[in-house]
Amino acid sequence: MLKEVASFDHQVTGVTANETGRLFVNFPRWTEDSEVSVAELLPNGDLKAYPDPRWNAWRNAQQDSLTATDHWVCVQSVVADKRGSLWVIDAGAPAQAQVLPGGPKLVKIDLASNTVAKVYPFGLDVAPQGSYLNDVRLSPDGKFAYITDSGTSGALVVVNLESGKARRALDGAPSTQFEKRLTVKVDGKPLQRPDGRGVQFAADGIALSPNGDTLYWQAVKGKTLYQMATDALQSAPLADLPGKVEKVGENGPADGLLIDNAGTMYISSVEDHAIKVRRGAEVSVLLEDKKMRWPDTFTQGPDGTVYVTDSRIPDMNFYNPKQGPALKTSLYKIVVKD
Template identity: 35%
Template sequence: MKPMLPIEHYFGKLELVHSFYGAMPTGVSVSETGRIFICFPRWGDDVTFTVAEIVEDRLQPYPSIETNLANPWNITMSFISVQSVFADGRGTLWVLDTAAPNSTEPIKGGAKLVAVDLKTNTISKVYTFTEDVVLPTTYLNDVRFDFRVGQAGFAYITDSSSKGPGAIIVVDLANGNAFRRLNGANSTSPDPYFIPKVEGKILMNRNKDSSTSPFRVASDGIAISPDGKLLFFCPLSSRHLYSIPTERIRDRTISDMDLRYHVRYWGEKGASDGMVTDAKGIVYAGDYENNSIRKIFPNGSMETIAHEPGILWPDTFSIGPDQYLYVIVNQLHRQASYHYGKDLRQKPYSLLRMKIDELPAPTFS
């Protein structure tokens, strides 16, 4: 009889909130009233609606099915392929539309940041981008807000390009003026020495024609401190965490070359997709190589709070008013593009949560 061998220790109490048997989700956001919103980018799955709300455990297109039907005659008022949603805590759901189905070049004029009024469930504002901000290689990934600066606040968006320069896109919400910062900087670029390993295997692009290439994705995860003064960010193809004072990144008198000297390196936190900050300034991030969730304290120390085999690619995080940390788990690494055209994902995908007893970082005073 063979002896029982020691096995890996798993921990962290995660609860299932919702199972997805259709398209693969990437984003989640929980509003100040507890409403849960999900997005499904058009990456090849059959996506009926790219933004949804979970209502009584069912997915409903949000804010309407009509808005979710990409309209080539009115692309600014219809969703094309949404990568991220963010409830700002003051009655607005922000929708980040890549306008890049299947991660192709963004449809001209289609990339946008959309404000949806949660009381009326209607679009209240649309911000589009010029061609020097959204490049042919741009992939708008995630967004954070601070309404305490400027006349109407600022938004910070990661460009997670896999074919061009990464960057942080800064948007003045008062007038819609947007500009790229840290364009192609080391801190927003893939780590050239990074070799991701997920489920014990090297993750790389493996095409149907048997050709391969490294997994290289630029700045992706983003989070902001509770006072709005510090922006955290990380490339997807990296284990490193960086931050920069928001006052510096908004200051266009500082050249991009000089701006790099204002970036702080926090060390290795693991390879992360999404990130989020709580009201005490703790950053929560996934570690997709190790099926884990980690938190980074303001003093730089780190702690793993969940580690279990079911955390198969922790994507986006959100903190709800119920003081739970919500996370989308979507098996992103099992997509066909990484396995010679064979889709290895197993449904359902999941929305999980765990109690952290903390509220989300505020976006306003």
């Protein structure tokens, strides 16, 4: 069953728990110019702008007065590495549209001091126009970051965290693209904008094996889960990478992925108001709940609790013009009965 942990007045996407149980969430600037983009969710349910109000001071109307390099522009994901740091993916593309100069970046925050430790900026060679950096996983040894790009030309981005160098992998390869013949449906009906455009998110959900040797990903508009050895992603010639991709199986259209401490993969089944789990080749439904409109991102706390955000994408005014720019959304925890 689902138990609501918190509710928000803005559209939430990412959530993460660190090794001591601190929770962090983020609110991308898709249909509204949210006052807080990254926040710590305090035990009493309040939100604290993180790491400070200055990083959250960006407003779309102030693009000429604030620098995109050291402010949150359009944050899509937050991930704690369980090694004392929080990592933030800023796609730098408000409303999933124009990529702003200096906007795309990966930011490392030291959780002990609550200060930014390092910024990894991405130029147009890594985050070109049309890109939308989506989610990130960190290698257990802390040397690499793997990022999905769910934009118009899907890809994976691999960042050497020691050198700061990043490369764009599988750009335009079939495994990172949305599946053209597939239609994402909600409540049995195609999810479409007024002009007829449907969901077209490419490589989005991402998961890393517990030992860090295998990366998994899939498109939202896609049913197929793919995998690749991380050592190939790190160093093999880019031209060789498409031949090293392996199909794992079919998950159905999904947004977030998580591999928990036991090796179980959680899958946000966006068409079914459901959460599925994959154990090896077997995929089964863990729970269904109609109040969960679009399960988005997972995280696992130190006590084993799995949390999931509900970003309510079908209710956005992208797809429902009668809906205002703001959405009330929720964070749930999954409670499994014995």
